[in-house]
Amino acid sequence: MIMIKASFTRKISTVVAATAMAVLSTGAAVSAQAQTQIPVLTCPLGCGHPEAVTALSAQMARGNHGVIPASQETPGFMYNIRAMADESNWDRTIFGTEDTVIQAAFQGGSDELRKFIPQPIPINFQLLYGLGLVAQGKFFVTFDPNIKSIADLKGKRVAIGLPTQSDWGMHASLFLEHAYGITEENTRINYVTPEVMTQQLIDGNVDATLMALITNADGSAWWTAPLTSRMDASGNTIRYLPIDEEAIDTINEKFSMTLLKLNVPEGTLPDQESEFMVAANRIYEAVHPDFPEDAAYEMVKAVAEYGPRLRDAGQGIWRFWSPDNMVAGLTEENSHPGAIRAYKELGWWDRAAQYEPVTYPED
DSSP states (O other): OEEEESOTTTTOHHHHHHHHHHHHHHTHHHHTSOOEEEEEEOOSTTSSHHHHHHHHHHHHHHTTOSEEEEEEOOSOHHHHHHHTTSGGGTTTOEEEEEHHHHHHHTTTTSTTTTTTOSSOOOOOOEEEEEEEEEOTTSSEEESOTTOOSGGGGTTSEEEEOOTTOIIIIIIHHHIIIIIHOOOTTTSEEEEOOHHHHHHHHHTTSOSEEOOOOEEOTTSOEEEEOHHHHHHHHTTOOOEEEOOOHHHHHHHHHHHTOOOEEEEEOTTSSTTOOSOEEEEEEEEEEEEOTTSOHHHHHHHHHHHHHHHHHHHHTTOGGGGGOOHHHHHTTOOTTTBOHHHHHHHHHHTOGGGGGGSOOOOOOOO
């Protein structure tokens, strides 16, 4: 197991600069083939996704590919899914998302999800490739030795993310309310950014909050944010509050989601003396079915080609790259035909069958 305690943006400055220089430095090679820029809706700078797209873009520009991804920083995945309801984006845009965000969008505007996604977006978006598994928002941390479980947070002071955030906000809120009966009516819940919630815990202004945690398809590499080091440096013992299996089943059944059950190995995180369970959803690059097949094919082939290089360089979320990470959750029904064609040529398509598939609600 590899534990990564570093910023996704660290060591990325040379890659960011390389994107601007790539077309200039390749000169005649670039002119040999017309290159089309494809917008990729990402998330705020620093979340890791814009930097990952930038790094890939630099490699593809040097490689004289016909399509070049162009990162477009956005407020996040909740924004992206709403932007993709716009028909003008269907045949020209890739967007970063999560399986559970697409699933929630089918039920947008419902009483339970209106504050996260105001209107329903019942679109069977198609997946290109996976980037990793995300556990933040699906377990809690505390310094209080008397708090033993998430159920104990009822009546306490809790900090979670903003409603505009998928993992820190929407997922944490859904688990608290619909799996544990914890709401603003019986508990003080602060809706803040990750940095603020971390500081509120350290200052004693809340009793529990969230922590970043990302892994890959087979659980061989784990990452947490520098904010975790800030908690650790406070001198307090970090205590982990797991999600229980029944809670995960409840959310999956109620919202037609495909959250996974993962056990975080002992010693993965500071002060962690035993393994504990978290829920996890999966990050993908996705497109509308109208997206051109050749462009989808070329994007997947490029990630397959440059993924090992970016992983070995330790660049951002590419640290988690592997063939399995790309195909985990993909099926003939939820994936773009161009992506499927690329995976079959690579000989990787059969790997997808070992992983739980992403499914969509009935629209």
